[in-house]
Each structure stands twice: as structure tokens, then as C-alpha cells.
Amino acid sequence: MYTFDVIYKLCIIMKKPSSSKIFQELVKKTSYKDKVNSNLISLTNMTFFLGAGFSKSWDLNYPTGQELFSLDRDDISDDFFEFLLSIGYTDLSSIGFNEFKEIAYQISMQKKYPSLRRRYIDEYNLEIIENEISSIITKRFNKLVPLNYIEDASHKLKLEKSPNQNQKNIVAFFNWLESHKTGDTDQIPEGLRINFITTNYDFLIESILDETLGADDTHLIYAYRGFTPKTTNKVKTPTTVHRHWLVQNLIKLNGGFEIFGSDEQGFSVDYTKKSAKDLDRKAPTLILPNREQDYTGKYFQTIFPKAVRTLQETKILVIVGYSIPEEDALIRLLLRQFAEENVDGTEKVIFFIDMMNEETQIQKLESVFPYHNRARKRYNIIPFEGTFNDWVNEIIALNNNAQHRI
Structure with a gap:
């Protein structure tokens, strides 16, 4: 009941609570922090669905x-x-x-x-x-945009050496989310879990995750990609079977610049730098844009069921920089797995961050979730008209104000 409770209470206090304020309150409500008498906090899956606009929020040079x-x-x-x-x-x-x-x-x-x-x-x-x-x-x-390949044996991806303020705030935002994930050692998954599904080829979200995990850890240990690589960065994959209390999903729907088909069955992940000759000999697995989008290949058939399950288990969906175009029929059908029928949307919430106006955002989501309409109020659709940077900066400001009040 927590999603509706939080939103309802905010609506009583504030006539029209902002998207950023609702998000902040939901994170606090679902966090494992400040548990009373060590009571178990139910696991809440939050999934970020990232399109090209997410990468552009980091650096405008990222291409559409x-x-x-x-x-x-x-x-x-x-x-x-x-x-x-x-x-x-x-x-x-x-x-x-x-x-x-x-x-x-x-x-x-x-x-x-x-x-x-x-x-x-x-x-x-x-x-x-x-x-x-x-x-x-x-x-x-x-x-x-030169890809930020790994440079040393740590297998950690590095971000820009001199980040601008927006980039610092994006890292701070994901650091804040990371701090609300389960920190217990009882091996029971609880609190907030952050998953990612992306249509992008680049390494940006992995690099941000590596930045938030500190000096010793890498996302490679904790991120399940929908498939288990044969090798990772040319060595045996560090984790062949993930443990549920530790893992998050990171699924790239269109492949990625680090994903390579194996000579045997399966795929490998490799973030090391490639020469032009290396790429000509063995290019990464990319699902290319098509007049009739082709998702019949082995890679997509492997990861698609995992993306479906991730969305079905998700309580809070955050769509960033993906405009839900009508020609992406299969991706729209995938998104609908978040709430396939009217009853599935009970206690679920969607945040939509995009430059489109709020009315258009709502119409887009209602076209994906036909059981939803504003009269029924069965789903919580919370639009935000602006860039991801704008939204993040609002949340950072709210967090800073909360700290000053303590």
C-alpha cells in the first residue's frame, strides 16, 4: 500500500506535489535505512528504462x-x-x-x-x-564520443576526469539511491533494488555504477545482464550464478559495444579497447535500426524474457529519455509487461522524464497501458517536463534542504 499512501499524503499536504518530491518520498519509504526493531522491509524493485536522452543528459555529444x-x-x-x-x-x-x-x-x-x-x-x-x-x-x-574503455586490471570503467556540475549531480543522485539499497548481511533481499533496462549501446550507466560502488567494487560483480558471459574482459567471468540478495539487473535491449558473440554458443563481455582491425574481425553485437525492427536474433531472444520478468517484478518504473515511438512496437509491448492488465497496476507507479509536455507524456503512456485512464486512477503516472538533469537537480536540492533541517 506504500506507493498510494505516500502520494495521497503528499497530495493532502501539497496541492500538486512535484515529481521530484514524490520520488524522494518513495525512496525514503522503501529504504532499508532506519528500520524499527530490525523488522524486515519488503523488497521494492525500481527499474530505470533508459533511452538516448539519458546519455545526452550526461553529454550533449552523445548521438541520437x-x-x-x-x-x-x-x-x-x-x-x-x-x-x-x-x-x-x-x-x-x-x-x-x-x-x-x-x-x-x-x-x-x-x-x-x-x-x-x-x-x-x-x-x-x-x-x-x-x-x-x-x-x-x-x-x-x-x-x-570516445568510449571510456577500461584502462587497468581493476576492470572499473572511468568517468571524465573533470566532470561538470550536472555530471557530478547525476553521480550524486545514483550514490544517494545506492545508499538506500540493502546493507544487511542476513542474505534476505529487502529495501530498495535498482535495475536498468536500456536501448543504448554505450557504457555510460555501467561507468556511473562503478563510480558509486567505490574503489574496490565493480558493477560486473553485481549486475546480471540477462545472460551469463563466457568471459569478461578476456578472463573467466567473475560470477557465473548471482545471489538474489546482492544482484541487480542491467539489460541492454539493443546489444552493446562491449557484447560479443562467442565462437562457441553464448556471448562475452569485453570493455577493453579494440583496434579498427579487431572490430573488423569481430564486431560487437548490435541490433540495428530497421524499417521493420528485427528482434529474431539469439541475443534478443535470450535477454527478452529476463527484461519481461524484471518489469513484472518492478514497483517503480522510471522512464528517462525514451519517447515510446509507435514504430517500436515490440518495445512498447515489453513496457506493457510492467502492468499488463488493470489489476497489475495496483500499487505501481511510473515516472516519465522527457522534454515532451506533460499531456503528451500521459497520452503516450495511456497508449501503452490501455487499461489505464485518468478517470480510473488505477496507475500512478507522474510526468516531468524537462531534462533528466533538471529532475535530478531538483532531487539533489530537496536532499540538501532535508540535511540542513536535521
Whole structure:
């Protein structure tokens, strides 16, 4: 009953409590801190669903899909060039985002339906071309925002050496959340648990987590990715079976620059720096944007059920920088697993942080959760019109004010 209780009490005290104030109060309510007589605090799963806007909140140089998948002639390798000529592209001075999605669509359809393959196309050169494209995209991303690969044996990802104030506040925000997670040693999961589901390829959320865990720990010990890597940073994976009282989920729906298909069955995670030749030989696993999004590959089939379960077990969902576009039909269906039916939304709450106006945010969420409408008030939808930085800065200010009052 705690979600509705907290929101209801705030609404009595304040005519229209802010999104940041409601969030702050929910974190305090679900925390294991200040337990009375060591009573067990029920486990509360909070999941952040992160889109490209989250990375842009950290650094505006992080690209959108439009920016990342619009290729210049210099980006196009010889193998990719020959493939493009074979499917009828003659003007190759550049490739726009819509053209990229059409090319990815043609590749996926020829993989899926062998009878559609052109005379000299087979499953093996399709694999080569897909690897080539993933290599191109990885190298292009590094031109726009250099990836922060691990630099030493600690296996910790490093953030900028001179962070700006917004970046410091984002780290402080996740540090604050980290302080409310269970600190007990009785091996019973309780209090607040923070999970992440992201459509981004980059390492940003992992780097922030490594920053909050202190000098000795790394997210690799505590984060379950929806699959168990064969190797991690070229050595045996440190944890093959996670323990429920310690672990959080970190699931990348579209793959990531650190995820590589194994020569055997399975995948590996590798945050070490790659040369251009390394990437050409073995590119990371990326699900590319497509005119008819293709999620039939082994990676997505592996992690999708884990993402579904994470959302089903989530009480507090925070959507950051993801606009829930209509063309992302499967991702919208995935989000709906948070509250598939009207009864599933009881005692659940959604925070939506985006530059869209509040009315549009509500309409977007109601299109995903058709059982919800404002008349029924069965779900708590709490919009915030602004950037993630704006929202975080409000919470930091609230926390600072609370400390001054003590």
C-alpha cells in the first residue's frame, strides 16, 4: 500500500506535489535505512528504462539514432560499398537514417527468407556484412564520443576526469539511491533494488555504477545482464550464478559495444579497447535500426524474457529519455509487461522524464497501458517536463534542504 499512501499524503499536504518530491518520498519509504526493531522491509524493485536522452543528459555529444546511423562516404567500407551497389544503391556519397533502416531491412529479410536472397547472396556473406556494419557503427560512435574503455586490471570503467556540475549531480543522485539499497548481511533481499533496462549501446550507466560502488567494487560483480558471459574482459567471468540478495539487473535491449558473440554458443563481455582491425574481425553485437525492427536474433531472444520478468517484478518504473515511438512496437509491448492488465497496476507507479509536455507524456503512456485512464486512477503516472538533469537537480536540492533541517 506504500506507493498510494505516500502520494495521497503528499497530495493532502501539497496541492500538486512535484515529481521530484514524490520520488524522494518513495525512496525514503522503501529504504532499508532506519528500520524499527530490525523488522524486515519488503523488497521494492525500481527499474530505470533508459533511452538516448539519458546519455545526452550526461553529454550533449552523445548521438541520437539520427546522428549515429547517418553515414558519410568515409564511413562506408569497401565490403559494405560492394554490397550497397549489389542492391541498387548508386549514389553513395552518404547514407541517411531512413536509407540505413531500409538497408538493414533488406539484410534482415534476406536472412529470414532464403528464397528472397539475390543471386550471389548467402547466409555467410550476410553475416560478414552485418559484422562490417556493426564495426562501422562502433567506429563512428567513437568519433562522436570516445568510449571510456577500461584502462587497468581493476576492470572499473572511468568517468571524465573533470566532470561538470550536472555530471557530478547525476553521480550524486545514483550514490544517494545506492545508499538506500540493502546493507544487511542476513542474505534476505529487502529495501530498495535498482535495475536498468536500456536501448543504448554505450557504457555510460555501467561507468556511473562503478563510480558509486567505490574503489574496490565493480558493477560486473553485481549486475546480471540477462545472460551469463563466457568471459569478461578476456578472463573467466567473475560470477557465473548471482545471489538474489546482492544482484541487480542491467539489460541492454539493443546489444552493446562491449557484447560479443562467442565462437562457441553464448556471448562475452569485453570493455577493453579494440583496434579498427579487431572490430573488423569481430564486431560487437548490435541490433540495428530497421524499417521493420528485427528482434529474431539469439541475443534478443535470450535477454527478452529476463527484461519481461524484471518489469513484472518492478514497483517503480522510471522512464528517462525514451519517447515510446509507435514504430517500436515490440518495445512498447515489453513496457506493457510492467502492468499488463488493470489489476497489475495496483500499487505501481511510473515516472516519465522527457522534454515532451506533460499531456503528451500521459497520452503516450495511456497508449501503452490501455487499461489505464485518468478517470480510473488505477496507475500512478507522474510526468516531468524537462531534462533528466533538471529532475535530478531538483532531487539533489530537496536532499540538501532535508540535511540542513536535521
